[in-house]
Structure formats: C-alpha cells, structure tokens
Amino acid sequence: MGYIRITLLATLFVDVAQIALGHPLAPQAADCSRSLLVDAADAYVAAQTAGNASLLERVVANGWEYEENNKRGDAREGVLGKTLKIDHRRTLFDMVACATYTEIIAADPSNPYVIGTQIRHGDDGRVTLIDTIASTTNSWLFDAKKTLGYVLEEKWDPIPEAKRDERSVIRAAGDAYLNMWSNAAAANAVPWGTPCTRLEGSAYTGKGRPDDSCRAGIPSNHSQAPNTRRRYVIDESMGSVSILCVWEHMMMAADSHEFRLEGGKLRYVHTMTECGGRRCTL
Numbered sequence: 001m002g003y004i005r006i007t008l009l010a011t012l013f014v015d016v017a018q019i020a021l022g023h024p025l026a027p028q029a030a031d032c033s034r035s036l037l038v039d040a041a042d043a044y045v046a047a048q049t050a051g052n053a054s055l056l057e058r059v060v061a062n063g064w065e066y067e068e069n070n071k072r073g074d075a076r077e078g079v080l081g082k083t084l085k086i087d088h089r090r091t092l093f094d095m096v097a098c099a100t101y102t103e104i105i106a107a108d109p110s111n112p113y114v115i116g117t118q119i120r121h122g123d124d125g126r127v128t129l130i131d132t133i134a135s136t137t138n139s140w141l142f143d144a145k146k147t148l149g150y151v152l153e154e155k156w157d158p159i160p161e162a163k164r165d166e167r168s169v170i171r172a173a174g175d176a177y178l179n180m181w182s183n184a185a186a187a188n189a190v191p192w193g194t195p196c197t198r199l200e201g202s203a204y205t206g207k208g209r210p211d212d213s214c215r216a217g218i219p220s221n222h223s224q225a226p227n228t229r230r231r232y233v234i235d236e237s238m239g240s241v242s243i244l245c246v247w248e249h250m251m252m253a254a255d256s257h258e259f260r261l262e263g264g265k266l267r268y269v270h271t272m273t274e275c276g277g278r279r280c281t282l
C-alpha cells in the first residue's frame with residue numbers, strides 16, 4: 001500500500017515537473033512514464049504510416065538501432081521506409097523494461113503487412129532500439145485481410161487491477177508455450193485456458209465454442225527448435241507478453257508470438273513468422 005502511494009506521488013511529481021519545465025516530451029531523468037512510451041509508440045506508428053523514419057527523430061537516442069526480421073539494418077531501407085495504410089494497431093506497455101510492443105495490421109492488398117514491433121528506451125527515456133518482425137506475402141499463413149478480421153473480433157480490454165496476473169506468471173506462460181517445440185513436457189507448464197484461440201498468421205483455431213483450445217497442432221520434441229534469442233515486452237494491465245525470437249523449426253524464421261492471459265489462463269495467441277523473404281514452409 002505504502003509502496004503504491006509512493007509510486008503514485010513520484011509519477012505525479014515527474015509529470016508536474018515536466019509540465020513546469022515546458023518539456024513534457026523530453027525526459028530529464030532515468031525515469032519511465034507511460035506518457036513517454038505512448039509518445040514514442042505513436043511517433044513510430046506515424047513514421048510507419050508516412051514511410052518516413054525521420055519522423056522518429058524527436059524520440060530516438062543518438063545511435064539508435066533498427067532490427068527487422070532479426071537482422072540489424074537501416075530503418076529507411078526496411079519496411080519503415082514504406083508508406084502503409086494502417087487498419088489496426090494495439091500497443092503493450094512494459095513499465096519495468098521501459099519498452100513497448102505494437103501490433104500493426106495493414107490489410108491494403110497492394111501493400112499488405114502484419115507487423116510486431118518492440119521499442120526499447122534507454123535511461124534518458126529515448127528510444128535505443130526498434131525491433132520489428134514484418135510479415136507480408138510469403139510469410140507463414142499470411143493474409144492480412146483475414147488476420148484483421150479475426151483481430152477485430154477479439155476482446156483485449158485492460159484487465160481490472162485486482163485481477164491482474166504477476167509479470168513472472170505471464171512471462172512463464174509464454175516461455176512454456178515456446179518451449180514445447182523442443183520439449184513436449186513443457187505443455188504441462190502452459191496454463192491452458194478455455195476458450196483459447198490461436199491466430200497463426202491468418203489461420204484461426206477458434207470456432208466460437210466455449211471449449212476452443214490452443215493445444216492443437218503444436219510440434220514438439222525437436223531438439224533443433226528451442227526458439228532462441230527471445231526478447232520480451234510484458235504488460236500486466238493487458239495480461240500480455242510479446243516474445244520475438246528465432247523460429248528454428250521453420251527455416252530459421254523471424255518470429256513474433258504474443259500471448260494474453262486472463263485470470264492466470266491462456267486466452268489468446270497471435271503469431272507472425274517471416275522467412276527471410278522466401279516462402280515459409282515446414
């Protein structure tokens with residue numbers, strides 16, 4: 001209780017101080033506020049909409065890095081350099097790691113993308129890394145229009161404070177799920193919920209039934225598929241964790257998995273898998 005009060009006061013103090021200084025967008029201290037994360041995620045979505053990485057200048061640190069589909073590179077030459085008509089975006093906020101994850105869907109058939117992007121901030125609040133999985137034509141089960149339709153049907157409301165799961169619980173659920181590829185026994189550690197629906201590219205396991213399950217069709221016991229280089233963004237208020245990784249099982253693909261728990265149980269899984277520009281096949 002005391003801790004919560006102190007945190008609240010500290011947050012208020014920082015906001016008031018920033019307003020007083022007249023620089024609400026320029027953080028002065030090693031502090032991570034939600035407004036800071038919102039501002040950077042919004043700037044990123046605006047830059048992606050315009051296909052203009054320069055629109056990030058306001059929020060990025062000197063020497064910030066860009067990674068696309070598990071490879072470091074120049075943001076202007078990647079998907080960020082393309083104009084996208086964005087139909088949907090949803091952002092997770094990780095106040096501990098000072099990072100966000102944004103899911104983007106651009107269904108326009110002439111330029112379709114489904115993108116998962118983690119943005120990491122340094123001690124001064126500025127963006128140090130934009131780390132994105134950009135799936136498009138040839139990606140695993142790709143059909144942006146179908147994906148959009150399913151996503152818009154789902155309910156990802158904020159979870160009431162008293163019902164939130166611990167950060168460690170949310171992360172462990174995501175890890176256990178990804179561990180199943182190399183170890184079938186990890187399935188015992190996944191807090192399977194029902195209904196649970198998996199949106200894998202544009203393929204949906206949900207049938208709208210109360211016993212819908214996410215367990216179906218998961219390969220296991222492939223020692224060569226540990227799903228490595230996992231990067232996490234965890235948002236307790238959404239019951240969600242985003243994990244970007246290497247998907248060894250499918251052509252060493254670049255992969256994004258996003259999980260949502262409700263009441264400790266797995267409810268939604270979203271995946272994006274991009275195979276280095278080639279057509280993904282198992």
Ligand SMILES: *[C@@H]1O[C@H](CO)[C@@H](O)[C@H](O)[C@H]1NC(C)=O
Nearest residue numbers: 050051052053054055056057
């Ligand atoms: C990109 O954004 C910058 C900063 O706002 C602007 O000066 C530039 O003209 C834009 N470039 C294009 C191609 O729109």
Ligand SMILES: *[C@@H]1O[C@H](CO)[C@@H](O)[C@H](O)[C@H]1NC(C)=O
Nearest residue numbers: 182183184185219220221222
């Ligand atoms: C996976 O390996 C474990 C341990 O070797 C074994 O008990 C289990 O039957 C295997 N499961 C599958 C699905 O092959």
